[in-house]
Structure formats: C-alpha cells, structure tokens
Amino acid sequence: TAAPAPRAPEPSRPAPRSSNLSTLSAGVKYEGNISGAGELQVDGSLKGDVRVSRVVIGEGGSVEGTVHADVLDVRGRVSGAIVAKQVKLYATARVEGDITQEQLAIDQGAWFQGRCNQAKRDTPGAAMLEAPKPDKADKTETKSPA
Template identity: 45%
Template structure:
C-alpha cells in the first residue's frame, strides 16, 4: 500500500456532509457531518458536529458527537461533548469532556447500534423490548439536530 500525504482542511473550510478517507485528515475548519478516517487530527480552532470513526484521533478543538477510535487523545485545548468508545484513551489536564467513555477491544465495530452491542454488531434478543441502558445517548443526537 502506498503512503499518502495527509488531507488538510484549512481553517476557512466549512463542510456540510460526511467525509470518508482511508488516510490521515488534519482538520482546521468546521464539519457538520460524520467523519470516517484512518487517522484524524482536530486542530485547536476546528469543530465537528457529528460522529467520528477512526483508528487514531487527536482532538485539540471541539467535537460535538460520538468518537469511536482505537486510540483517542484529548489535548489540553480539547472540548468534547459526546460519548467516546476507545481501546486506548489519553486525556491531558485542561481538556473538557462531557459524556460517557467506554473501553472496547474493537471500538470501530461498536457503532450507533448501541453501547451494549460490543461484539461486532451482534445484539442479544433480550435487548429488543428493553430500553437502552444509557438512556441519554439516543435522544441527545436528534435533539441537537432539530434546532438546525
């Protein structure tokens, strides 16, 4: 596989929609949508409103939405409002995090189908009629988008 240069989205870029890349993305602008990448660096002035899925994520700016990554690093300037599913998490002093974090051996397979669903999309039959355990997860997402 060829080594590719990172995709850099500068501070004057505003994206409405999803971004998908197998490589590295450095975001300094703002994204209103989901991001799927091999590696993501969120700059100090950057903001994301949506779900992030990547092998590695370094957050220096703002993320409003869930993070799913094998390695997550929240820098001192980070502001994350949402849930984090990770294999490894590092939080610097001064970082702001408001949400739930959960360790998972495979965080990229634990998607919107629910936190109780940690085994590559296999939900138990008993979950069908029961309310989800973390009651605040699902209702928060639609409420934040309804004001748009």
C-alpha cells in the same frame, strides 16, 4: 546560488509520507460526510460524519458529527460520538459526546462531557451493561416468603 534551489525540494520529501493527508483549512466550513483511507486534519468547521484512519482536529477546528478513526487527536471541538482505537484529548480539547475507545488519554485542562466506554474486540459491550441487574434477584427473594 542555483545549487541550493534543487536542494530545497529535498526537505519536502517527507511530505509524500503525508500524501494521504487531507486538510480542511482554518476558515473553511464543510457540510457532508468524509470517509476513506489516510489522514484528515481539521482546522476549519465540519458538519458531518468522519470515517478515516487518522484524524487530527486542530485548536481552531470543530467537528459536529460522529468520528470513526483508528487514531484521533483532538485539540479543538467535537460534538458527537467518537469511536476510535486510540483517542487523545489535548488541553485545548472540548468534547461533547460519548467516546468508545481501546486507549484514551486526556490532558489536564481538556473538557469532556459524555461517557467513555473501553472497547475490546472480544468483549461485547452489551454483556457489561447487563451485569448490574441485581434488582431482578431482589424480586425473586420477595417471592420466596410468599
């Protein structure tokens, strides 16, 4: 029976892959900004801005603040702006705020209130917003009859 005991740590070897994983456990409330490399799992309540490579917000988790990430999976709540390369809103997600992303996936049942902007490195967002300005052209037309 002593032989299986040393083998028990072997399945936990995948855990070092997640050694950069930080977890805000359920029931824990935290106020302040979080930044750094690695991953963040939010199952509790966070008030502050997050800037991490990968963020997973669990079903019971909530973030009130701006979330910057390469990859963001939302199963819980976000109240604030999201800026990420890949965003996935699962069916249990509730997001209130604008999303700027390269890729966005929204499962049926997810709740989202805000605007989403497709962001690419080469495309300045301001130029796209200035495109629908034909009103000034209409004003120049009114000058021609005068």
